[in-house]
Amino acid sequence: MAGQPLQGNITYPGYEYLKMDVLVERIEPEHLLSFRWHPAAVDASVDYSSEPTTLVVFELTEVGTGTLLRVVESGFDQIPAARRDEAFRMNSGGWAEQMVNIEKHVAKG
Template identity: 35%
Template structure:
């Protein structure tokens, strides 16, 4: 099994605009289809609910790992909605999502990488990988539409 998903997207928007869409919890929630409760803070959990039609109302949480303006934004999130932030085996039930931004004139190259599928329990890794791979295709279209 591949241990990471990677997408590279060239956006017709300046790096500051793309950074704002990632780092501001309201903007992130808008394009990612989430209703998030409170701003992102490194090391802290942000919670909310999914607003997309296919998973509407499901609980959502993520823990911000990196906020390096305007270059890098990363977080860990659970393999599924059954995992709580206080799970004693949390490190084996989350994947790491990293966004890296690079200016290209008045455009931005955004690289998304999600890793850690190989450590998920009970052969869940392959299922989570497949689900997230499709989900990231949709989310890349969402952020492209949102910032452009």
């Protein structure tokens, strides 16, 4: 539900010790999901709660005989300078890897 905070366990190998906290911004069933989170919050000894969040938007659009998935994460310019470049690098690589995973999953049909 929009406006609701959610927490879940990370299942990606090597990061299972982390919990992911997100705040759902928007839901349009079968079209859009957006949430805010603290990017690259991977050090369990750090409290990231006072930092700004980034906005992640998943958008589905019908195209031809298929569906286009677009994932955009914005707001890195607000992340503290000491973490900004690394957070952007980690998340860019992470989203690219997840897109490959989604493509493989869809190809299985």
